[in-house]
Amino acid sequence: MLGTFKAVAPYLKFNPKKVAIDNGVFKLHYRWTFAILMVATILVSSRQYIGEHIKCISDTINQHVIESFCFFTTTFTVGKHMNESSLKSGAIPHPGVGPYVQEVDEVKHHAYYQWVPFVLFGQALMFYLPHLLWKSWEKKRIYNLVNGLKMIGITRHIGKAMTVGGRDIPSMIETDTRVNDIKESFKNRLSCNEFWGGKLVLCEVLNLANIVLQIYITNKFLGGQFLRLGLWFLREDWQGPMDSLDIVFPKVTKCEFHKFGPSGSIQNHDTLCVMALNVINEKIYVFLWFWFLIVLIASTAAVIWRFFTLFCYRR
Template sequence: MFDVFGSVKGLLKLDSVCIDNNVFRLHYKATVIVLIAFSLLVTSRQYIGDPIDCITDEIPPHVMDTYCWIYSTFTIPNRLNGRVGVDVIQPGVSNHEGEEIKYHKYYQWVCFVLFFQAILFYIPRYLWKTWEGGRIKMLVLDLNCPMVTEDCKADRKKLLVEYFATNLHMQNFYAIRFFICEVLNFVNVVGQIFFMDFFLDGEFSTYGSDVVRFTEMEPEERGDPMARVFPKVTKCTFHKFGPSGTVQNFDGLCVLPLNIVNEKIYVFLWFWFVVLSIITGLSLLYRIIVCFGSDVRMYLLRARSRLAPHEEIEAIARKCQIGDWFVLYQLGKNIDPLIYKELVSDLVEKLEGKEQV
């Protein structure tokens, strides 16, 4: 199992400087890792075996397997809930003339779609890293380490104070870019729910709730939604020209071991995406409150710099716009609390001295 998931362990590495927040990391770290790991899992024959095995007497097995994998298989939806030996020979594949046939082809694309979704989840992070340009890392320098010499600490604090005094009220666009990326995260996760619903022929939107409802039903009333979306046994028809040129049809019964994994993957993804979209939506609501509430920003800055006197925090909050507050708040995540307290005091003196001049 380590061979399958070992290649994604590098994504678990924590950055030395934090330039975003926990909700943002749920998108580009947790979700990307999950999607890439699932993509690798469905391509691992070591644990699943062949993705398809078809049974037929007239056609060589390897030819039938390849043909049915390429040209898709099908089931009879009306026969999915039959009982073996009573209603049907095999649920989902017992053929009856005139009944609806549902073709299943998406299982060929699951690994590619999962990897593509991982790329989409990483795009807002890529944009933010590009727009951010290493500003926070440049400003933090060595101040995220408590073991800093006094001379080095004094120089770094002086540079930071000068930076804020010079760029006061000029950093709003920096913050707005981050807020845009947060909106992109929300649009992406909601859009991917609709995308997977389209990919699974309209079955994904209610897939998780259907599975929960299925587990609560009586055994004789159950209609397994996982078997409907990801059937384990399907049917395939091989078309072959006979000696006289007439097309001969050969039916085959196909077993899809891969769908045992696929059905669990998409149950997890349904719950994960729903929870992630709710959390991201709440974070956007929080961001709107922060943008329009100066008092909220002051309390958040006070919570971030617990060691600094409240009157100093209030003095800074009155002078800062949203961009200045955002940069100062981000620095508070990365700078040692004791050094951050001293930085706040020096910044208050600088800003008040600048006003007096």
């Protein structure tokens, strides 16, 4: 199992000695959120953790055929059977599963489960894009600045240049010259540095815009029910045979398969499907609801603070 997630490990490493070109809120996007979404993508794509994604019961149709058909088309639930009272009384076997009249009863088709890994992977890339943009603009300026100054504390105690452990330590005169060059370069390029800092602010705003966009995309992807998902989870008592998450992520669904009979007439085969994949999907999206909320609050506070500091600087 650990080998499966090995590709995500480099993004979770913490190196306190590494020169930071951004802040902690920025890292929430391109490091932590990116890693979380990649782990989620691996989970929903790996049958070894949840078994077969779908299992269907049919009387005369080949099981492999009916399972492939129902997974690649859509399964559905009946709206009037999303009723916990009917479930407790034994009128229906599962939430959303029961007899219905076509063109009369409301049914809800579920096709999102086919696209979950692709959407999660695409969202992971979108969280990483502002970081790539900032790296292309930053061009290791901060790294070179820090690397050029890190030996100042040592050179104050030595008079000449030397090499220790394969690293060159400049002399005190050379260090003073380097510091003065940096000072003059910084003063002579104030306008350039201001424009460069503006790019960092732009990337922080892009992070905020992106998290708002991802919440909107996820909500549309789940049929407009993502915004309430976390609230439903918090209000749920988990005592009855049906919970609020079954509305969005049904564990058992219906599927209809049509084929020609011996005389050429169309035969309708009603199928019951167990959606093992939704057991993982509901956990992922409930977690993402809380995580996106945290990232949204942190990103909003970071942008407000950034503009507040810019305003105070201008004054």
